[in-house]
Amino acid sequence: MTSTEELRPDPASPAGLGPLGWMRWAWRLLTSMRTALILLFLFALASVPGSLYPQRSISPEKVTQYFTDSPELARWLDRLWLFDVFTSPWFAATYLLLFLSLAGCVLPRASVHLRELRRRPPAAPRNLSRLPRHASFAAEGATVESVAAVLRRRRFRTVTGPGWVAAEKGYLRETGNLLFHAALLALLVAVGAGGLYGYRGNVLVVEGNGFANTVAAYDRYIPGAQVSAEALEPFHFTLKDFQASYIATGERRGQPLDFTARLAVSDRPGAPERTHVLKVNEPLDVAGTQTYLLGHGYAPTFKILDGKGQVAFEGPVPCLPVDQVTYTSECVIKAPDAEPDQLGFLVRFLPTALPAADGTWVSVFPGAANPTAQVFAFSGDLGMRSGEPQSVYRLETTHLKPLVMGDKTKPLAVGEKLELPGGAGSIQLTGVREWISLQIAHDPGRLPALLAAILSVVGLVLSLTVRRRRVWVRVGEPGDDGVTTVEVGGLTRTEGGPAFEEEFDRVVTALQSPGAAEAAAREGVRNAH
């Protein structure tokens, strides 16, 4: 299934064949160019739904949303693997058939090509003037050897016979073609191996906190089928600080300009710490395990006292941005140890707070120029003792008693404290830290995949630019004055523009040039040694 000049006929449908005959027929059908074309179309078509429906591997939250919005439709889509298109059986079937067809075409062609490489160019046809390119001229002292030498210097393979020279060049075309297709097979293997032996995971780290590369430390961990938990590269790091800068004025006010995280990295347990500056396009690489900066947000720190005056909570609370432009963020604090009643808080964090016209408060800029927190406080049973898992980003408020609804009151600035009504306790915004979200990935297939990709481009360029071409020369008997008639014929087995005509003309000019004979003589001397 390659840009070939030899066209495979469609296999005629077999009648009265044995099982072997049917298998041979099926194999020839599968490896025919027309089938390959149809499979290519199917492959392209099969990818389309992957861009139209949300995919679990890319945005699981959108898939969940789809199930909430239209559960009946979503169930049907899910049955057809439309949320996992690229790992679905029908997608796999398409590309496995395609690659099988490719292998079935490339392997036989490779052996044919190997034989071709050893074969010598075919003898000159009787009538050179019938060839697409033809020239004849009279030359002094031209011999079969001198002509062959000129062609060899132009990197033609030559064969000589009585009064004729046959030359061929451009074998790299088919070599490149085979290389390209073999590289595609290698690419598929590399991608597959990367999926089996690689892993990736996500984690959120607050300024001042650290991360050690173990399965337990991840918020989400997706290993390949062949990855053992002990195989993880044992590095760890601490997030020293994180800086985000934004455009402060003008039409694009608030657009991020740069994110910089400073990490103190230790490559192995006990290894000395080094500082690494992590940026969006500059991952941290520890022995092939890459750590990427994906996102960021605010983690305001709070101190919560309960009704008895005891500290019920103290520390940073990561808030998720609900608005990328202003970085208005939301988070939840649960204080199950608070007495006499458990306390729960919904927090709206405004990085740069300003009062709006309707008395509410809004954030107007993503940077923390005037950080404040609006607090919605609840008391009652948080439901954490039931043993059911809860999200740290959600507070189920239906069974709780609302204490403070802070949407119109002035939000807390850093250092300010809010006393809860009824002596239930207090909450204080003690500071603002930032968090970053990271992706950590190990893919042993990425370098082989890159190598395969490079080879495929090399092969592609060779197969699309090199032309297979043949030149035959017939040298007549010299006359009494030493002048012979030289006939040249040329043929390209690949179509393509005027390039071959120009090359043919140059070959003819070179054969006519008086230097040809001397060049041949020199080469003759060299060959003699």
Next chain:
Amino acid sequence: MPTEVDPGLAGLSDTLILATVLLYVVAMVAYALDLAFGRARTADPERRLVAAGGVDAADAATGTAEAPAAGGEGRERPAWAARAGAVAVALSWLGWAANAGAVVTRGVAVGRWPWGNMYEFVVAICLAAVTAFLLMQARQPVRFLGAFVSAAAALGIGFAVRYLHVQAGPVVPALNSYWIAIHVSAAIIASGLFIIAGTSGILFLARKDGPSRLPGRAELESLAHRAIVLAFPVWTFAVIAGALWADKAWGRYWGWDPKEVWAFITWVAYAAYLHARVTAGWRGKAATIVQLIAFATLLFNLVGVNIFISGLHSYAQVP
């Protein structure tokens, strides 16, 4: 990265882009006049078909395909018509200079590669298409394409100015990488060449087999093929460079992001074209239809994916 924008240069870029559209439109009219009233190409399609797969030797030698009108067609032509073609090419070069100037001044004004958003990207693709056409017509007799390529470029830039224009400014951190110079430039060059191929493909389908001022179908097909043979490896490289950039920026080299999916579909579709072209029964019309389907997926990836589907590439700033 500098965050300051030079307002003078940014304004100059916006003025130059309007001049570009104007010049392309005038050039298109001149090409059309040349096509309609200039020296006719041969009226006998059979004669062109003999030269299938390339240009016949006489044309290659003189660098012109305007073969003298075949015997039967001896109508008088207006005197100015002879010059229309040359004027059109000159206008094209002027438009090209304004287009290139607009791209360069925008780049200098913001101190980065000037293809950081949809507007800049579309303007650069139109520049690539016109560049490809002008370089081709200097070496090969393809002036007939001028009217159609100029029209496409004028429409593309007009669309960009009207619907995609954003103020010059810095890019988001994810786009702030040297890979933008490699990945996006390759995508731009390949897209420019695919536009040439797509234009010839449409002309192939529009042209009937009878006499026409357009070259024969075989020649149109061969022109499209040459453009794709150049563009396909460049596109392959662009996809691979994109994977390398994704490996640096997003933690995986391939993640089936919508843009990646459609770049892949485009690649497979053009691969199908290259195969169809050497399959018996698919040459000519069927292969051209495959080529145009591939071109449609390219356009959808350029416009549709950025506007209708959200993904990692959607920060390309569509207003």
